[in-house]
Amino acid sequence: MRLLTRSTLLSALVFFVALISSGFYIFDQVSQEVEDEIGEELQNRKLEILASIAAQPNPLVTHSAIANDFQLDTISQAAYLALREHMEDISVYELVEQEYEPHRQLVTKFIHKGVYYRLRIHMSLLDLEDMGEVIAFSTGAVIVGLLLLSFLLNFFLQQRLWQPFYSTLAQLRAFRIDQPDPLFLPTSSVQEFKELNKTITNLTTVNQRSYQYQKQFVENASHEIQTPLAIALHQTEQLIQNPELTPADAQALELLTQQLERLSALNKALLLLSKIDNQQFGDTQLVNLGDIVRRTVDEYEFMADQKELHVQLTSQGDLKLAANQYLMEILVRNLVRNALFHAVAGGTITIQLVDRCLRIENTTASVAGQPEMLFGRFVKQSDKPQSLGLGLAIVKSICDTYQFTPTITLEANLFVISVQF
Amino acid sequence: MKLLVIEDEPGLSQTITQFLQSQGHICETATTYQQAQEKIGVYAYDCVLIDLMLPGGNGLDILSQLKQEHQETGAIIISAKDSLGDKLAGLDLGADDYLPKPFHLAELNSRIKSILRRTKFEGSASLEVGRLRINTEARTVFVDNQPVSLNRKEYDLLLLFATNKNRVIKKSALAEHVWGDNADQSDSYDFIYSQIKNLRKRFSQVGYELDIQTVYGIGYKFLAD
Helix, strand or coil: CCHHHHHHHHHHHHHHHHHHHHHHHHHHHHHHHHHHHHHHHHHHHHHHHHHHHHCCCCHHHHHCCCCCCEEEEECCHHHHHHCCCEEEEEEEEECCCCEEEEEEEEEEEEEECCEEEEEEEEEECHHHHHHHHHHHHHHHHHHHHHHHHHHHHHHHHHHHHCHHHHHHHHHHHHCCCCCCCCCCCCCCCCHHHHHHHHHHHHHHHHHHHHHHHHHHHHHHHHHHHHHHHHHHHHHHHHHCCCCCCCHHHHHHHHHHHHHHHHHHHHHHHHHHHHHHHCCCCCCCEEEEHHHHHHHHHHHCHHHHHHCCCEEEEEECCCCEEEECHHHHHHHHHHHHHHHHHHCCCCCEEEEEEECCEEEEEEECCCCCCCHHHHHCCCCCCCCCCCCCCCHHHHHHHHHHHHCCEEEEEEECCEEEEEEEC | CEEEEECCCHHHHHHHHHHHHHCCCEEEEECCHHHHHHHHHHCCCCEEEEECEECCEEHHHHHHHHHHHCCCCEEEEEECCCCHHHHHHHHHCCCCEEEECCCCHHHHHHHHHHHHHHHHHCCCCEEEECCEEEECCCCEEEECCEEECCCHHHHHHHHHHHHCCCCEEEHHHHHHHHHCCCCCCHHHCHHHHHHHHHHHHHHHHCCCCCCEEEECCCEEEECCC
């Protein structure tokens, strides 16, 4: 949930509860006031009635017929003694409205000329009920109004206030440590945002710098390793020219040469990887991928012949991409070589270039582990120790550079690599 | 032929020089920018090898000086940087070839000979090894004036053998020469053998035995007079 939504909802909830309880409070206060007022009215009425009765010989006869707001009854002495003056709520049938309405009733007693009387005076509470309704409606309206106001206020105000934060967030989302572009964080007069941006800027600068150092280190190290490797390789090349080499020396030289060449190949691959990662293949042109695929397949025909592989090439039209020619050639070459290298002898390799997708299948014995892992560096199959395990890592790196999507899938005895351009 | 090696790494300069001398060239060295400038200013060479990163300056400047003063001298850039920008800049300035480090001596030999053929014989020279004649301009091969048809890879392979006759050429040098400078390449060494077999077959079809010997597990040697 967004911060803005959450804060708006929370404040709306608090407002709602507060307004509902204030509605109840107001109603309670008002109804108490009204009840007090009616109580006083009833007391007044009682005094009026008692005053008018005082002169009458028989209050029952004179009054019960004309007075519709009170009832007068004679009661026994015992009942008289038991009765305490009190107020009560009753329902009275109203002829006009044809329904029962709430009334407040004062029950009291008096002695007139030795006779015990009970006097019950009532008064309609309708006013109060109406008032409650009015209060409820008006508070309701106020609630809705205030909620809407708070919602809008919160939303727009917060949106404005948090603007620098969201802008920072958007920048961070687009931030890539392997890109040299610095962040342009918005300036803000809010202390917290200022600090946040300062911290983020520091953090990203430090990270970017150490990432650059690390990348640069690999490249520099590879360069430095090249010269001693070249010298050592040249020496072995000269040594093998000796016609008087003993077989044992020759064997040792062969091993030495092999290992030096392996080291050299490794170094070259690492250098290539670091160059790709360092975006040193900037010059982009329109590259015809179909051409490259056909040329590469043609170039490696010898490998297919040697392993008696059946190579099927299907390309629908020519896919032209804006990319670096050299990198695209390496991409295709590594994929084709990988398929040729790992295909079982006598198997089939299917290469398809259809719908901006290059799909290369080869029949395979078995592949251990997660297929996606094969894009990692130095990942190789144990039965192929001479492989450097960098071929597919280079493919992945090139794909990352151009935002292509490479995928590996295993289908029965088929190893399938496809690259979506 | 008289060559100059401009290379600041003493070890590398030494092995290259030794090798070139063993090939019958007169070879001089320069280890700094200034030394290179002086030698180029004073002497004329048939071919100059130029390392790009030199103490005191950039090899590209040496190259442009060389091409101003001795238009006919061949130049090969040997660089550890292997960057396309340097390669293009070098070739623009008139370099005849670009060889990224580390390279095989056999490859260097082949490239130098190719340049010398072009500069000394105005491109018309053909390479003659025993009964073999290779026209490097037309990329055609003859045995006793009888043409032998080779595909591109077979021709490349033969040319490296011919320019390095009686020398052991490592399998890796053959692989790189024919299939290009690839990283994860250990897989292609095994295929050299079948390519050489094919090459022999082409020549036996015209009645010529190509004498290419296996030297232990290391490489191959083309024996010729």
